[in-house]
Amino acid sequence: MANISASEVTRLQTTLRRLLGSPNLTVNPPPRAGLSVELAVAGEVIGTIHRDEDEGEVSYAVHITVLEEDLPPAK
Template sequence: MSASLSASEITRLQSALRRLLGSPELTVNPAPRAGMSVELAVKGEVIGTVHRDDEDGDVSYAVNMVVLEEDLPRA
Protein backbone atom coordinates (compact mmCIF):
# COMPACT_ATOMS: atom_id res chain seq x y z
CA MET A 1 0.00 0.00 0.00
CA SER A 2 2.49 2.66 1.10
CA ALA A 3 5.55 3.24 -1.05
CA SER A 4 8.54 5.46 -0.42
CA LEU A 5 8.56 8.91 -1.97
CA SER A 6 11.26 10.19 -4.32
CA ALA A 7 13.03 13.50 -3.61
CA SER A 8 11.08 15.13 -6.46
CA GLU A 9 7.80 13.81 -5.12
CA ILE A 10 8.60 15.12 -1.62
CA THR A 11 9.33 18.59 -3.06
CA ARG A 12 6.10 18.64 -5.06
CA LEU A 13 4.06 17.39 -2.10
CA GLN A 14 5.64 19.98 0.21
CA SER A 15 4.72 22.79 -2.22
CA ALA A 16 1.14 21.56 -2.50
CA LEU A 17 0.69 21.20 1.28
CA ARG A 18 2.20 24.63 1.97
CA ARG A 19 -0.27 26.16 -0.49
CA LEU A 20 -3.28 24.16 0.71
CA LEU A 21 -2.61 24.68 4.42
CA GLY A 22 -1.29 28.23 4.14
CA SER A 23 1.90 27.44 6.03
CA PRO A 24 5.21 28.34 4.32
CA GLU A 25 7.11 26.88 7.30
CA LEU A 26 5.70 23.38 6.73
CA THR A 27 8.24 20.81 5.56
CA VAL A 28 7.94 17.27 4.27
CA ASN A 29 11.01 15.37 5.41
CA PRO A 30 12.31 12.09 3.96
CA ALA A 31 11.64 8.95 5.96
CA PRO A 32 14.13 8.62 8.84
CA ARG A 33 14.68 4.94 7.92
CA ALA A 34 13.82 2.71 4.99
CA GLY A 35 10.26 1.44 5.09
CA MET A 36 8.98 4.33 7.22
CA SER A 37 6.65 7.13 6.15
CA VAL A 38 7.86 10.63 5.37
CA GLU A 39 7.38 13.16 8.16
CA LEU A 40 5.35 16.36 8.14
CA ALA A 41 6.89 19.12 10.28
CA VAL A 42 6.35 22.79 11.14
CA LYS A 43 9.37 24.79 12.29
CA GLY A 44 11.26 21.51 12.73
CA GLU A 45 8.64 19.91 15.00
CA VAL A 46 7.18 16.70 13.56
CA ILE A 47 3.38 16.93 13.58
CA GLY A 48 2.52 13.86 11.54
CA THR A 49 3.29 11.55 8.66
CA VAL A 50 2.40 11.29 5.00
CA HIS A 51 1.57 7.94 3.43
CA ARG A 52 1.63 7.31 -0.32
CA ASP A 53 -0.94 4.96 -1.85
CA ASP A 54 -0.70 3.86 -5.48
CA GLU A 55 -3.51 1.33 -5.54
CA ASP A 56 -4.80 0.53 -9.03
CA GLY A 57 -2.42 3.07 -10.59
CA ASP A 58 -4.09 6.04 -8.86
CA VAL A 59 -1.61 7.82 -6.59
CA SER A 60 -2.87 9.59 -3.49
CA TYR A 61 -1.35 10.85 -0.25
CA ALA A 62 -2.85 10.56 3.22
CA VAL A 63 -1.74 12.92 5.97
CA ASN A 64 -1.94 11.66 9.55
CA MET A 65 -1.51 14.60 11.91
CA VAL A 66 -1.15 14.35 15.68
CA VAL A 67 -2.18 17.12 18.08
CA LEU A 68 -1.33 16.45 21.72
CA GLU A 69 -3.85 17.55 24.32
CA GLU A 70 -1.05 19.33 26.17
CA ASP A 71 -0.53 21.55 23.10
CA LEU A 72 -4.13 22.81 23.13
CA PRO A 73 -4.87 26.25 24.62
CA ARG A 74 -6.49 26.31 28.04
CA ALA A 75 -10.29 26.27 28.08
Protein backbone atom coordinates (compact mmCIF):
# COMPACT_ATOMS: atom_id res chain seq x y z
CA MET A 1 0.00 0.00 0.00
CA ALA A 2 1.41 3.37 -1.00
CA ASN A 3 1.45 6.19 1.51
CA ILE A 4 -0.87 9.15 1.00
CA SER A 5 0.75 12.55 1.60
CA ALA A 6 -0.81 15.35 3.66
CA SER A 7 -1.41 17.27 0.44
CA GLU A 8 -3.25 14.30 -1.06
CA VAL A 9 -5.41 13.97 2.07
CA THR A 10 -6.49 17.61 1.73
CA ARG A 11 -7.15 17.31 -2.00
CA LEU A 12 -9.07 14.05 -1.55
CA GLN A 13 -11.22 15.57 1.19
CA THR A 14 -12.08 18.59 -0.97
CA THR A 15 -12.93 16.40 -3.97
CA LEU A 16 -14.97 13.83 -2.03
CA ARG A 17 -16.93 16.56 -0.20
CA ARG A 18 -17.84 18.04 -3.59
CA LEU A 19 -18.60 14.72 -5.30
CA LEU A 20 -20.63 13.28 -2.42
CA GLY A 21 -22.26 16.56 -1.38
CA SER A 22 -21.26 16.31 2.26
CA PRO A 23 -19.37 19.10 4.03
CA ASN A 24 -19.25 16.81 7.11
CA LEU A 25 -17.02 14.30 5.32
CA THR A 26 -13.41 14.07 6.49
CA VAL A 27 -10.39 12.20 5.22
CA ASN A 28 -8.24 11.21 8.19
CA PRO A 29 -4.58 10.31 7.71
CA PRO A 30 -3.43 7.13 9.44
CA PRO A 31 -2.11 7.57 12.99
CA ARG A 32 1.01 5.61 12.02
CA ALA A 33 2.63 4.20 8.89
CA GLY A 34 1.10 1.09 7.40
CA LEU A 35 -2.48 1.84 8.46
CA SER A 36 -5.29 2.92 6.12
CA VAL A 37 -6.51 6.43 5.50
CA GLU A 38 -10.04 6.65 6.94
CA LEU A 39 -13.13 8.24 5.44
CA ALA A 40 -15.56 9.61 8.03
CA VAL A 41 -18.86 11.48 8.09
CA ALA A 42 -19.66 13.58 11.15
CA GLY A 43 -16.87 11.77 13.01
CA GLU A 44 -18.08 8.23 12.22
CA VAL A 45 -15.68 6.16 10.14
CA ILE A 46 -17.51 4.78 7.10
CA GLY A 47 -14.63 3.41 5.07
CA THR A 48 -11.04 3.55 3.89
CA ILE A 49 -9.11 5.08 1.01
CA HIS A 50 -6.26 3.29 -0.72
CA ARG A 51 -3.73 4.82 -3.12
CA ASP A 52 -2.49 2.89 -6.13
CA GLU A 53 0.28 3.88 -8.50
CA ASP A 54 0.68 1.91 -11.72
CA GLU A 55 2.97 2.92 -14.57
CA GLY A 56 3.15 6.48 -13.23
CA GLU A 57 -0.61 6.94 -12.93
CA VAL A 58 -2.10 7.44 -9.47
CA SER A 59 -5.63 6.44 -8.48
CA TYR A 60 -7.53 6.18 -5.22
CA ALA A 61 -9.99 3.46 -4.26
CA VAL A 62 -12.68 4.30 -1.73
CA HIS A 63 -14.10 1.34 0.18
CA ILE A 64 -17.29 2.18 2.10
CA THR A 65 -18.70 -0.26 4.62
CA VAL A 66 -22.39 -0.18 5.57
CA LEU A 67 -23.43 -2.40 8.46
CA GLU A 68 -26.80 -4.13 8.21
CA GLU A 69 -27.65 -2.80 11.68
CA ASP A 70 -27.38 0.76 10.31
CA LEU A 71 -29.99 0.17 7.60
CA PRO A 72 -33.62 1.21 8.14
CA PRO A 73 -36.02 -1.62 9.02
CA ALA A 74 -37.27 -3.75 6.12
CA LYS A 75 -40.86 -3.16 5.13
